[in-house]
Amino acid sequence: MASSSGSAAFRLVLLGLPGAGKTTAANAILGRDVFPECATTNSSMQTQIIGGRSISLIDTPRFLMSSSPSDGGRPSGEDLEQCMCAAAPGPHAFLLVVPLGRPLSAEVTGAVEWIGQRLGEDALRMTVVLFTRRERVTRREWDSFLSRQEVRDLIGRCGGGCHAVNSKAEIEACQVTELLEKVRAMAEKRGGGHYATDKFLAAQKKAEAEREDASAVEEVARRLEVERERQEEETQRLVLERRRREMERPSKEESQQVARGGRQQQQDAWWMAERCAAVAGSFMAPFFKR
Ligand SMILES: Nc1nc2c(ncn2[C@@H]2O[C@H](COP(=O)(O)OP(=O)(O)O)[C@@H](O)[C@H]2O)c(=O)[nH]1
Ligand SMILES: [Mg+2]
Incomplete structure (x- = not known):
């Protein structure tokens, strides 16, 4: 993700919890209180010439590394995108700020994982761990801190090593020069150039488009599933309806019996009528003969 800038300027992005x-x-490095100390809400850049080199620092929002809006963070990606735009065409280093005087949480x-995942391994290769509150630990405590495995692992994951300052x-000046020397050495080791914001933004856009495509496919699948369920219910309903009609309709044998019964009744009625006529005829005959 790195690209060559050929510029003598350095853009450094400060990251941290x-x-x-x-x-x-950032204010201490620039030697001026240019970034307001109140809770930072947006990424912004300030530039200063230090030792003949233009140094731009990009301060980042308080909750950049938190994607949860409940923590005060904004929807995932929004803050980071704004940070990258502020650092365009791209930072030469990331300073991961970690306060001293407490165990590494x-x-x-x-x-560190966040940087690797959100900005890529290339960004980790151009990261310096900047320990602050250096005045809170003695030289002996500092040495023992640095010898701890989790601290070594943390620094080992970042390409630029570490630096400690008391920014209060x-x-x-020599401390700033030392820090900038680390950034320069790191850039040289990587073959120069800066982290490419345009590539980052393009990757973000691609990921966004892929997320949108995936959600469109999910939507189609969801609609198909709803339609399948609806058809299943309709089929079930028709089957039940047919069964109900069959239960209500008399069986074929019953209908034949009913039909036979009807014919018998009809024949009986004719027979009765004939008999009545015959009886009536024989009864009336003598009267007509006279
Ligand atoms: N003693 C001491 N306090 C510091 C140092 N760096 C920052 N602070 C204090 O830590 C608090 C948080 O600092 P801030 O720069 O606002 O943190 P941010 O949220 O990372 O920007 C502030 O009260 C600072 O004065 C340091 O090196 N030494
Ligand atoms: Mg801040």
Whole structure:
């Protein structure tokens, strides 16, 4: 995802969990309070010439790494896309800001995974872990912290190693130079160039289109399923209706019996009428003879 910029400028994106110290570190690196310290809601860029090089820092929203709106984050992807646009044509490094003085939480290690998943392995190769609140640990504590396996794993996943600062106090120029030297060395190791925002955005768009296609296919499948269920119910209803009609209709034998019974009654009626006529005839005959 990297592309060659050929520019002497560096664009660095600060990433980290809420309250990690991104805004404070950005202001300290630039030596001016240019980013407001109140809760950051949008990614924005500020530029300063440091040691003859144009350094642009992109501060990111408090909840960039949280996709859950309940945490204050915006719908997945929106903040990150805005961050990438602010860093266009692309950052030369990502600074993953991690505060010192507390054990590494699962969220911090999760942040590294987040970078890998959302920005790709290339972004991890151009990430420096920037530890803040350096003044809170002694040299001995710092050394012991660095020797811990989970810390080594965290730093090992990032191509640019680590750097520690106290951003509450003014960061000394030499510390900034040291950090920028790490970024430069990292860029050189990678063959130069910056993370390509356009490729990132194109990949985002492609993923978005794929998600839309997948949901369109899901919608068609859902409609087909509804139609299949409807037809099944209709067939069931017709079968029951036919059964009900069959139960109500007399059987063939019953109908033949009924028909036979009717004919018999008719024959009986004729026979009765004939008999009556015969009896009536024999009874009346003597009167007519006279
Ligand atoms: N002591 C000390 N406090 C710091 C340092 N960096 C940040 N802070 C404090 O940590 C809090 C959160 O910092 P902020 O930059 O707003 O965090 P963000 O949410 O990552 O931007 C603020 O009160 C800062 O003053 C540091 O290096 N040392
Ligand atoms: Mg902030």
